[in-house]
Amino acid sequence: MQENSKVPEFNSETLDLIAQIIKRYPEGRQKSALLPVLHIAQAENQGWLSPGMMDYVASLLQIEPIEVYEVASFYSMYNLKPVGKCVIEVCQTGPCWLKGAENIVAHFESRLGIKPGETTADGKFTLKTVECLAACGTAPVIQVGTEYHESLTTEKVDQLLDQWKAENKISHKNPYL
Amino acid sequence: MATKILLNNIEVPGLANFQVYRELGGYTALEKALKTLTPDELTDEVKKSGVRGRGGAGFPTGMKWGFIDKQSEKPRYLVCNFDESEPGTFKDHHLGEFNPHLLIEGMILGSYALGVKDAYIYIRGELFYVMKILDKAIQEAYANGFLGDNILGSGYSLNLYCHPGAGAYICGEETALLESLEGKRGNPRIKPPFPAIVGLYGCPTVVNNVETIAALPWIVNNGSEAYAAIGIGNSKGTKLISACGHINKPGIYEIELGLPVEEFIYSDEYCGGIINGNKLKAVVAGGSSVPILPAELILKTAAGEPRLMSYESLADGGFKTGTMLGSGGFIVMDHTTCIVKNLLTFARFYRHESCGQCSPCREGTSWMEKILMRIEGGQGTMKDIDLLVNIAKHVEGNTICPLGDAAAWPVASAILHFREEFEEHVKLQKCPF
């Protein structure tokens, strides 16, 4: 998962989408499109924002690269390092903890052989812990890409993992499509 | 049965589709407002209804709208706060997913009242799938003439857009949200100036919570008096409560403000009691930021009055024996819960979410988490407990935005009401649970 040294370039469909997004903000306020565009850029770059990709985003929005870096490093949904094909985000905040989130984390750890923050050696899975996902009534909750999986049990985790392994799950997809 | 203002029809399959919403009377409030009310009359209706902001602070909505700078030549903005990241809160998520047109109709009404031409819904990035539901509903509203140029031939025009966040609780704070919408880090601004004067792109702006906005169609259709007739004291109307934790029926409930807390927890219409017939130990009644209360004090005030689900009753007793309605995130803990461990998860949350601008918040949240880790891990001392109280005191009130207070109150209140449990951790040199 080396950074591609080639300058990234989106296809015309993606560029059209970005042009549409920029139009939602007033003239000269195209920087407002930064968060949406970074979501797209991350999906187009195997789930993380490389310096090259961030520079490309800066050029698309006609802003300085530093303006992109400082934003990308602020928001927890942006990954500044390579991640696995399928990123599993387990909520660990109070309400999920009350309903057994620690067991869910432990089960993922033992099934995948990694700790939160790590990626499996085959590059297939990354495990992350995250904070409240606004679904506490169906705790414990995890997020994979844009999907929520709720009321988890260790059995459900097994089922999901088997399914993801079988289908070679990729969690980073352009969320607008 | 309580009046349903927000969750009315929410179980109807396909309610997210324009046609279904419309057939159930959707967009009639907008038709009525555009035909019969001037923007100022609509603002007046909202004032008279007594509806208060449902994002947490409970500020009267009509009064907030009244602050908008009408002298300014600049465009005005209405921004819906759909950041919903306060632990325990999951009501807006539900409303936006299953009844997007209610929010959209409310946004059009609010925009009309405020003279807004471009409005935004800022939704937390994790809820991208809900944003797509909203985007689709917005397209339907345009296609049917409820958005865009010259809405229903009234001469009023509005554009409405969704904007995703990217994982930052602090962007729920309204000035951080505006920074984020401008494509910047979510650092809260120093107030004043308030957004009503200097908001989005330096223009007059109102920020309102999803639930606040979603109440507007009902108020227009039924009148401010009907709304104000529901509830108790200065707590008018209904409130969504997202209930979670150790209860039989976690979920989202619409209550008339003034419902007794005991009924909310134990009746089958709501939470259905504590799981496994366990004993109630404590409740965090309004999202993770509000003071925790032990069972005795959540069911009854210190004066022995039944505690009600209202702004005033929950706050009765101040920070010594009361709490706050907050966002309506109602977290219930049974007797098997370790208060220290629960608090540790909150402390970790606030440390993670502090934007880092003010040193009391940045350093304080980090120390509080470390000390709580020590106590929970069996390495704490009695002095650590007082140290925690001390740090909480120094963070509270000394920061740019209320996140500092939000981090301090849970710590201070947990130690105030459950000190023995902290001491037990220290004495046993381990977690007793």
Ligand SMILES: Cc1cc2nc3c(=O)[nH]c(=O)nc-3n(C[C@H](O)[C@H](O)[C@H](O)COP(=O)(O)O)c2cc1C
């Ligand atoms: C740290 C912090 C987080 C907040 N998060 C939210 C939120 O997720 N949603 C929300 O509506 N208000 C949130 N608020 C409150 C907003 O600043 C603001 O008061 C609210 O959006 C105003 O809308 P309302 O008057 O309709 O409640 C938060 C405040 C703070 C200090």
Ligand code: SF4
């Ligand atoms: S109180 Fe905390 S979150 Fe708020 S501005 Fe200061 S450092 Fe940032």
Ligand code: FES
């Ligand atoms: S605590 Fe996990 S979804 Fe809220």
